[in-house]
Amino acid sequence: MNIFLNIKxxxxxxxxxxxxxxxxxLGIVIGVASVIALLSLGxxxxxxxxxxxxxxxxxxxxxxxxxxxxxxTNPKDLTLRDAQAxxxxxxxxxxxxxxxxxxxxxxxxxxxxxxxxxxxxxxPDYQHVQNLNMAEGVFISAAQVEGRSAVVVLGPSRAEQFxxxxxxxxxxxxxxxxxxxxxxxxxxxxxxxxxxxxxNNIYIPISxxxxxxxRSGAPDRVQFILASMINSDQADLAIRQIRTVLRRVxxxxxxxxxxxxxxxxxxxxxxxxxITNVLTIFLGGIGAISLLVGGIGIMNIMLVxxxxxxxxxxxRKALGARKTDILVQFLTESVLLSxxxxxxxxxxxxxxxxxxxxxxxxxxxxxxxxxxxxxxxxATLFSAAVGVFFGYYPANRAANLAPVEALRYE
Amino acid sequence: MTEQDYVIQIENLTKIYQMGEIKVHALCGVxxxxxxxxxxxxMGPSGSGKSxxxxxxxxxxxxxxxxxxxxxxLVSTLVDDELAEVRNRKIGFVxxxxxxxxxxxxxxxxxLPLRYSGHNKNPKELALNALEAVGLADRVDHRPNELSxxxxxxxxxxxxxxxxPAIILADEPTGNLDSTSGEEIMKxxxxxxxxxxxxxxxxxxxxxxxxxxxxxxxxxxxxxENEEKRW
Numbered sequence: 001m002n003i004f005l006n007i008k009x010x011x012x013x014x015x016x017x018x019x020x021x022x023x024x025x026l027g028i029v030i031g032v033a034s035v036i037a038l039l040s041l042g043x044x045x046x047x048x049x050x051x052x053x054x055x056x057x058x059x060x061x062x063x064x065x066x067x068x069x070x071x072x073t074n075p076k077d078l079t080l081r082d083a084q085a086x087x088x089x090x091x092x093x094x095x096x097x098x099x100x101x102x103x104x105x106x107x108x109x110x111x112x113x114x115x116x117x118x119x120x121x122x123x124p125d126y127q128h129v130q131n132l133n134m135a136e137g138v139f140i141s142a143a144q145v146e147g148r149s150a151v152v153v154l155g156p157s158r159a160e161q162f163x164x165x166x167x168x169x170x171x172x173x174x175x176x177x178x179x180x181x182x183x184x185x186x187x188x189x190x191x192x193x194x195x196x197x198x199x200n201n202i203y204i205p206i207s208x209x210x211x212x213x214x215r216s217g218a219p220d221r222v223q224f225i226l227a228s229m230i231n232s233d234q235a236d237l238a239i240r241q242i243r244t245v246l247r248r249v250x251x252x253x254x255x256x257x258x259x260x261x262x263x264x265x266x267x268x269x270x271x272x273x274x275i276t277n278v279l280t281i282f283l284g285g286i287g288a289i290s291l292l293v294g295g296i297g298i299m300n301i302m303l304v305x306x307x308x309x310x311x312x313x314x315x316r317k318a319l320g321a322r323k324t325d326i327l328v329q330f331l332t333e334s335v336l337l338s339x340x341x342x343x344x345x346x347x348x349x350x351x352x353x354x355x356x357x358x359x360x361x362x363x364x365x366x367x368x369x370x371x372x373x374x375x376x377x378x379a380t381l382f383s384a385a386v387g388v389f390f391g392y393y394p395a396n397r398a399a400n401l402a403p404v405e406a407l408r409y410e
Numbered sequence: 411m412t413e414q415d416y417v418i419q420i421e422n423l424t425k426i427y428q429m430g431e432i433k434v435h436a437l438c439g440v441x442x443x444x445x446x447x448x449x450x451x452x453m454g455p456s457g458s459g460k461s462x463x464x465x466x467x468x469x470x471x472x473x474x475x476x477x478x479x480x481x482x483x484l485v486s487t488l489v490d491d492e493l494a495e496v497r498n499r500k501i502g503f504v505x506x507x508x509x510x511x512x513x514x515x516x517x518x519x520x521x522l523p524l525r526y527s528g529h530n531k532n533p534k535e536l537a538l539n540a541l542e543a544v545g546l547a548d549r550v551d552h553r554p555n556e557l558s559x560x561x562x563x564x565x566x567x568x569x570x571x572x573x574x575p576a577i578i579l580a581d582e583p584t585g586n587l588d589s590t591s592g593e594e595i596m597k598x599x600x601x602x603x604x605x606x607x608x609x610x611x612x613x614x615x616x617x618x619x620x621x622x623x624x625x626x627x628x629x630x631x632x633x634x635e636n637e638e639k640r641w
Contacts (some may be wrong), residue, residue, distance in 0.1 A: 013513070312511065316526075317494060318468070318470060318509075319497065319523040320494050320495065320497050320499070320523055320526040321526045322490075322491045322494045323491060324491075325526055403471075404470045404471045407470070407505075
């Protein structure tokens with residue numbers, strides 16, 4: 001039995017019913033295309049999230065309110081006082097700078113441009129924690145925080161957005177939530193992409209933010225606190241120190257759980273990895289369901305084909321075809337169908353992810369697509385497996401036809 | 411005549427079909443021999459067990475009881491894949507409906523049995539020889555729908571010949587042809603028998619066709635009613 005002859009013959013009988021063959025593989029095409037597109041987009045989204053997290057810096061610890069792992073009774077808000085306690089405490093010897101952040105959203109207007117976005121209320125140490133350099137002007141000073149000044153520092157993309165240029169904007173005024181703010185500085189571009197680009201940030205003194213932006217909870221509540229470490233190798237020690245200080249400030253009795261959460265870059269990366277894994281499995285699952293449906297389509301059509309060609313099967317058996325010959329003949333057809341569908345699907349999936357990444361890039365979120373060899377191989381193998389799995393039953397049925405009855409079939 | 415000269419020996423062949431509760435006795439103990447190079451016609455009205463006998467001789471079905479030796483080999487006890495091999499090597503089928511693959515050329519149709527026998531060095535040459543023997547050397551690349559009925563049956567005969575079988579089993583070979591083509595096909599079959607010594611079994615209800623055979627077996631109700639030797 002010659003495998004090439006088999007393939008040739010299978011192509012012959014599939015192309016005798018071109019439209020039917022094409023419609024049959026549609027399920028596989030859609031399944032594989034969605035697997036390829038979703039996996040590659042999911043992967044590149046994951047990459048860009050990871051890149052984002054890495055840009056936080058390895059020496060920064062995030063302090064967030066609440067505890068996601070344990071039930072906390074009567075949790076306290078994070079406040080400015082917590083930040084001050086951390087900065088002042090001699091116990092927190094591994095901590096270099098502490099930067100409380102109050103965020104809220106407001107409408108920003110400049111000339112005829114207006115946009116609603118979130119504003120960061122910060123202290124001067126924020127500059128040190130995030131290693132922000134100034135392109136022009138100065139960062140927000142302690143005196144401005146003290147005096148609740150109406151001053152603002154813009155990320156370079158915002159300067160570009162409001163003034164069409166990123167230099168020479170210091171001294172101008174923009175309105176935030178209706179109040180005029182004097183621009184005192186523009187930060188240097190840091191790059192980074194997608195979801196949380198620091199170049200898009202708008203900074204005002206934390207006292208001003210707390211007074212003028214909408215808030216809830218304690219009067220000096222902050223959403224989170226950033227702390228930079230003196231030595232990033234001592235993350236565990238630094239985290240222990242922060243815990244000790246915050247537990248004391250929050251008056252948490254021994255053996256009660258924390259009412260705050262401490263995360264460093266490693267933790268974020270771990271969380272992001274979990275999220276992207278779940279995303280990948282989820283998206284892959286959607287594709288797998290389409291493949292399943294496609295496979296059932298192939299099985300259906302192969303059953304029809306076996307019935308239609310009963311006489312042919314009888315003839316082949318009369319001429320000496322053994323069970324395996326017939327089995328292989330029909331399996332070849334179903335595998336070719338699904339492999340062909342798989343290839344079209346790979347091409348289509350590639351095209352879809354390219355288009356999506358183009359759209360993302362045009363709309364300001366560069367998304368590097370990565371159709372990996374792995375996903376192509378996976379899709380190819382998977383569609384071949386679908387062909388074998390769903391082709392086996394019809395092929396087996398053909399192989400087990402009794403030659404006498406098959407020959408007599410009208 | 412010695413035993414070796416019989417290409418077919420059938421002893422007490424019985425076939426019972428179970429149709430639900432009822433047992434249908436299609437063959438009730440049929441015995442006969444066929445000599446090498448003989449032309450034998452099997453006749454009988456419908457329901458006589460003619461088709462059942464043909465299926466047994468063609469190794470398409472197995473008997474309930476009795477022995478069937480084909481070319482010296484006991485084949486009545488073989489199972490599926492072994493029967494397939496016997497059909498492939500020893501039996502050439504010619505059907506009333508021609509049964510050609512519609513999309514395949516004459517050449518590809520004739521090559522088909524060789525694919526299942528495997529180890530042929532030059533299947534194309536064998537197929538071309540067979541097509542030449544039936545006078546279709548100039549039609550090798552034609553598909554069945556480009557050939558007349560007579561020509562299609564010739565392709566089928568070439569397909570039956572290509573593996574050099576012990577017997578050719580023709581089931582109403584002229585049943586789907588006009589009388590002229592039918593006559594030509596019979597002439598071709600008889601000349602192949604004369605020239606190559608191929609044993610020929612014809613199942614037919616056409617007395618004229620049966621008249622060309624050396625011997626005619628009449629079946630009725632699953633038994634041999636009578637046997638006439640013509641020449």
